[in-house]
Amino acid sequence: MLLSESAAWAGAYLALEWAIRVVMLVVVPFRRSPDAARSWLTLVFFLPIPALAIYLVIGRPTYPRWRRDRFAKLPKLLAVATRQITHSHFCRRPSLPGNLEDPALLIETLGKFPTLAGNDVEICSDYEQLIDDIVSDINRAKRSVHLLFYIFADDATGRRVMEALGQAARRGVACRVLIDAVGSRRWSRQVVKTLTSHGVHVRLALPVGLLRRRSARADLRNHRKIAVIDSRIGYVGSQNIVDADLDPDVVNEELMVRVTGPVALELQAVFAADWFMETDQVLDAPVLFPHRAPGDGVVAQVLASGPDYPDAGVGLLVVALIHGARERVVITTPYFVPDEALLQALKTAVLRGVNVSLVVPDETDHLIVKMAQRSYYSELLHFGVRVHSYKGCFLHAKHITIDGEIALIGSSNVDIRSFVLNAEVSLIVYDRSTVQRLRLEQDRYFETSTVLTREAWENRSILTKTCENLARLAAPLL
Known part of the structure; x- marks a missing residue:
């Protein structure tokens, strides 16, 4: 029985x-x-x-229906912002070679933001100087300060920024802060308490909880790093509000962009959209999206991507830019887990005679991701891609240059998580001088890196190769 x-x-x-x-x-x-x-x-x-x-x-890289319905209301609710940006006198097509015109048009189609001229762009690769600059700009703010960061820590760096926000709030400046609930979970309670006591409006993005009525999925995160001061100054890139040496074994090296000009309004619109999604409050006052007379400066635009923007995948843009390249592509990313479309784009670029370089940190802070991305190196080296393994600090910077024409700088890694699951933001700059300044940073990376060779890389042990290939099987799920 x-x-x-x-x-x-x-x-x-x-x-x-x-x-x-x-x-x-x-x-x-x-x-x-x-x-x-x-x-x-x-x-x-x-x-x-x-x-x-x-x-x-x-299993599904989508937000719940209530959030999709709320996001669908945004174009109508942010009418002032949309009208000011799309009808701006700064709207100007970049002057590009014919092979790069289509990728530039693709960005506007994906993200809905047009190219805007009249911007000044500053590359910021000094970690402490970047925090100094943000604090200084907050201290000079007169109307509004908006911050959106994946990590906002209650450490020395975070407390400096929180004190500057508190002083601004006491001057009557409208200060709003969004921090990702999971990325900042170690510090979120204290950060929210401190900022609230200073008179700063603060919210957690995509909060998670078993008993929470509208809990977000833990793997769909807001990974953006944005600061907008007085609708005139914007910051975007890879750096969070946290000490560089928070983990003594992983000291971060970053790269951000400080931009002044009309493209800051596009960053403002991204923040306003995220603020509405978390608070149901509309930030569409004309003072937040002021009109400016046309002036000189570089052409740039913003691409917001993520599950809220189902047709705005930054991965589509990266693939299109590589297909359009004719001379040189340099990709800098801490995490490289490509899909098949990107691998084929890199392969065909090399076959066309394009010099393609990938810069990745020698060590990463995620073991499975590290093994998965290393499983692709043999294939890349076989194609003819130069793989630079950066020594020393954990290179967390995320940027791409195409020929001498286009620079893409933002929060997105070159992996499936950033392409599909995370909310990301990228600044695309169409300016040779900006690309040249960024190439100086890339040249510095090259000098501090070991260039992998196909012969040496293939000498890894069978056990190492097996572990890497097993991790690769999980790559689309990372």
Whole structure:
């Protein structure tokens, strides 16, 4: 009797597993890339029940319906901002070679923001100087200060910024801060308490909680780093509000851009959209989107991407830019987990004679990601891509240059998480002098890096290669 019951339970369990496999074989490939589908189905085949549980939690890279419905209201609610930006006298097409005109038009189609002239762009690679500059600009603010950061820590750096915000609020400046609930979870309670006591309006982006009525998914994060002061000065890039040496074993090296001019209004609009999504409050006062007379300066535009922007994938832009390149591509990223489209773009670029370089840190702070990205190096080296392994600090900077014409700087890594799951923001600059200044930073990276060779890289142990290839299977899920 006992044996027959055990056999019945075993049969039911086996039937359940195969039912999950069959159903997931139909469900998983729907609106999903082949790489992602392959990874999910591999997991389902070997561990069907755990795979189903994971899929129900993080299987779809979309926000809940209430958030999508709220986001759909934004164009109408932010009418003043949209009208000011799209009808600006600064709207001007960049002067580009024919091979790069289509990628430039793609950006506007994806993100809805036009190219705006009249901007001054400053590259900021000194970690402490960047914090000094942000604090200084906050101290001079007269009307508004808006900050949106993935990490806002209650450490020496964070307290400096919080004190500047408090002083600004006491002067009557409208100060608003958004911090990602998961990225800043170690400090969020104290940061919110301190900023609120200073009179600063602060909210957590995408809060998570089992009992929370509108809890966000833990893996869909707001990864942006934005500061906008008086609708005139904007900051965007890779650096968070946290000490560079918070972890003594991982000292961060970053790169941000300080931009003054009309493109700051596009950063303002991204912040206003995120603020509305978290608070249901509309920031559309004309004072936040002022009109300015046309002037000189470089052409730039902003691309916001993420699950809120289903058609605005920064990955599409990166692939298009590489396909348009004719001379030189340099990609700097701490995390490199490409999809098939990006790998093919890199391969065809090299075959066209384009000099393609990838700069990645020698050490990363995520072991599985590190192993997954290293599994791609053999393929890249075989293509002819130069892989530079940066020594010393953890190079957390994220930027790309195309020929001598276009620079892309922002919060997005070159991985599937940034391309699909995270809310990201990128500044695209169409200016040879800006690209040249950024290339000076890239040249410095080259000098501090080891250039991988195909022969030496293939001498890794069988165990190392096996672990890397297993991690690669999970790449679309990272």
